[in-house]
Amino acid sequence: MTSVGLPSFANDRLDEFIQKAKDFAFTHGLVRPIKDDVINKSVVTHNSFMLAPSPIPRHLFEKLKEAQLDFNKLMYLVSQDYDFICNVLKSVVKYDEFTRNLLKIYHKVHQKETKDRGTLDIIRCDYMLDSNEQKFKQIEINTIAVGMAAGAARMPLLHRYTLRLAGMYKEANQVPDNPSLEGIATSLVRAWEVYGQPNASVLLVTEPADLARINHRHIEFSIHEINPRIPFMKMSLGDIGMRADLTDDQQLRIDGCEIAVVYYRTGYKPEFYKTKVEWKGRLLAEQSCAIKCPSIGGHLAGTKTVQQAISEPGVIEKYIDDPEAVVRIRNTFCRLYSLNPGPKGDHAADLGIENPEMFVLKPNREGGGNNLFGKDIKEKLIELKGSPERATFILMERVEPVKINGYSVKPLEPVTLREMTYELGIYGATICNSNGIIHSLQIGHLLRTKPADENEASLSAGTAxxxxxxxxS
Known part of the structure; x- marks a missing residue:
């Protein structure tokens, strides 16, 4: 497959097209802060982007959108299954302090019988297009701090513009709209309405040094476009720990203001909890009746160990009684292997040691950049041989992705034609109350493209x- 528009871009007007595309990005909010500008917080550069969009079979794209509603339901029901999550993670928490601390919060919330007014799950299922089977295979489900929606929502505008620059006016219509930003904002507004207190705030929880602040502002401004009367707050876990308290009826109050929705854009890595104050803030929020996005159960449902357990025979059927939905879900799965102590785990470890190029070794926690590939898999599994600590990892089949050719445009870097691969994420949103699911939608997509020789498709790290x-067709 070749990136659309290359014959038109590969000529003496390439530099002109690149500069116009950069200027389009600047004038349409496709920007990010400069990391070193910590004082003024006013210097930005454009997001990195592909000069032309990447070809994806329409029928496969539509299948993933359809399956997202199935995943919405599945992940919500898993997040509510206290016994299942605790049982799956029991081998992990012996050696993973971070997951152990999250599970302690889960226990406390369960024992206290916190009276949630509802839950909001914003998730993203990520896939790669397998070159051998010519189908998308799921490589991850993200359940906390699901980001990048603002940039993703504006990319169709940029790509329709670059295609028209190249004289491809009709083809520009083949770039679909992306409602990801609007979908997230609308879901937060609907969760606020479910909470039912007109003076309560939506709280976005972020890092003290918020490098994603422009992305977060897009969400805030989109909420205000839908309903300008919704109070909006933004602070860190540490701020919550120092300034929040719970009322007798489990309201979360910060500086006297009631919080309706707690939207986590942080909290998924150990380094986000530098002191006990951050853990206190997380516990206060989770024990409140505020709608959390996600709840602590939703966060834990996104761990790799739980995702592997979901792929085991009979588990999906425990939650989904529609046979066609079960097939839609299972058709996307890569082969996932538990590394728990015992014969099955030993066999999986041997597979990874003997054929490391065929697998990815994934640690339990979320956040990206922690996966192991190639000889590193072999070395790690040999190091962990016979150790129960091996249970803090899972082994996943490695997808051989379809390759394309394209130009990636990065700040202050030369633009060259490279062989690339892509990763497609589908966003979903689910709002539930005591009566079950009341709102479930597929709310957009995220396409990230990286050099074919890179292992990780990370926008924040700059590889994608x-x-x-x-x-x-």
Whole structure:
């Protein structure tokens, strides 16, 4: 597959097209802060992006969108299954202090019988297009701090512009709209309405040094476009720990203001909890009746160990009684292997040691950048041989992705034609109350494209760039 538009871009007007695309990004909010500008917080550069959109088969794209509603339901029901999550993680928490601390909060919330007014799950299922089977295979489900929606929502505008620059006016219509930002904002507003107190605030929880602040502002401004009367707050876990308290009826109050929705854009890595104050803030929020996005159960449902357990025979059927939905879900799965102590785990470890190039070794926690590949898999599994600590990892089949050719445009870097691969994420949102699911939607997508020789598709780390699907028959 070749990135659409290359014959038109690969000429003496390439530099002109690149500069116009950069200026389009600047004038349409496709920007991010400069990391070193910690004082003024006013210097930005453009997001990294593909100059042309990447081809994706339309029928496969539509299948993933359809399956997202199934995943919405599945992950919500898993997040509510206290016994299942505790049982799956019991081998992990012996050696993973971070997951152990999260599970302690889960226990306390369960024992206190916190009276949630509802839950909000915003998740993203990530896939790669397998070059051998020509189908998308799921490589991850993200359940906390699901980001990048603001940039993703604006990429279709940029790519339709670059295609028109190249004279491809009709083809520009093959870049689909991306409602990801609007979908997240609308879901937060609906959760606020479910909470039912008009003076209560939506709280976005972020890092003290918020490098994603522009992305977060897009969400805040989108909420205000929908309902300008919704009070909006933004603070860190440490701020909550120092300034929040719970009322007798489990309201979360910060500086006297009641919080309706707690939207986590942080909290998924150990380094986000530098002191006991951050852990106190997380516990206060989780023990409150505020709607959490996600709840502590939703966060734990996104751990790799739980995702592997979901793939085991009969587990999906425990939660989903529609056979067609079960098939839609299972058809996306990569082969996942538990590394728990015992014969099955030993066999999986041997597979990884003997054929490390065929697998990815994933630690339990979320956050990206922690996976092991190639010889590092072999070395790690040999190091952990016979150790129960091996249970803090899972082994996943490695997808051989479809390759394309394209130009990636990064700040202050030369633009060259490179062989690339992409990763497609589908966003979903689910709002539930005591009566069950009351709102479930597929709310957009995220396409990230990286050089074919890179293992991780991370926008924040700079290995990947923003992209859009170009839907082909």
């Amino acid at each position: 760039v923003n992209d859009s699907p170009f839907l082909v």
